[in-house]
Amino acid sequence: MxxxxxxxxxxxxxxxxxxxxxxxxxxxxxxxxxxxxxxxxxxxxxxxxxxxxxxxxxxxxxxxxxxxxxxxxxxxxxxxxxxxxxxxxxxxxxxxxxxxxxxxxxxxxxxxxxxxxxxGAFKGYTSIIELSKKRAHPVFEGQLGILLQGQATVSPGTAGDEPGTATGAEAAQSPAAGASETAAAEPITLNRYDAVVGSDTATPEILGRGFLAVVSIDRVAD
The missing domain is CATH 2.60.120.10 (Jelly Rolls)
Structure with missing residues (x-):
């Protein structure tokens, strides 16, 4: 993550x-x-x-x-x-x-x-989401979740979790921790404008109060 x-x-x-x-x-x-x-x-x-x-x-x-x-x-x-x-x-x-x-x-x-x-190569989308303390919002591969206002934490989920599989996304161009490590991780506090890189493995999940921008970058099909 x-x-x-x-x-x-x-x-x-x-x-x-x-x-x-x-x-x-x-x-x-x-x-x-x-x-x-x-x-x-x-x-x-x-x-x-x-x-x-x-x-x-x-x-x-x-x-x-x-x-x-x-x-x-x-x-x-x-x-x-x-x-x-x-x-x-x-x-x-x-x-x-x-x-x-x-x-x-x-x-x-x-x-x-x-x-x-x-x-012609990529298409970008921005959605503004109101966060909940009861229902986590997932951030998938090809997305960034950016905390705009309020208080929130992020934790790795279990979607796609396989031992030894790396998490993270191409978006930030850097390696992320293995799923076996992130599975037991404590929730991490987000500060204003911090961004969570999405993944389909141990998909990050955000809980809190406030507003989140979800940016999606889709590759345009040939």
Missing amino acids: EIIRYAELNAQPWRNGGGVTRELASHPHAASPQASTAQTPGWDWRVSIAEVAKAGDFSAYPGMDRVLTVVEGELLLLSVDGAEHPLEKYRPFRFSGDAAAAGALPTGDIRDLNVITRS
């Missing part, structure tokens, strides 16, 4: 000075932030959280599809190819990375969750 701790991620400043971005996961995993640019990203998909403190243009991502969700703050007024879209908290919005996009902040700074996928 793998947890990406938001507090340990490096902030990458925007070129226009309007904010910073922290990458949660990408595929293939870039060797360094400098390996990618908005025009020639070194990945086929990326999940990140951005802090937006200044109105201005968004970087274009030609050949990409974007899903943007405000996760902190009240409102982002997003302009896409001249059309204005008021984006309220926890309402995912999909648009083309080829579009000319800009953001205004009528109610102050915001933080947003960004899912960017290469068109």
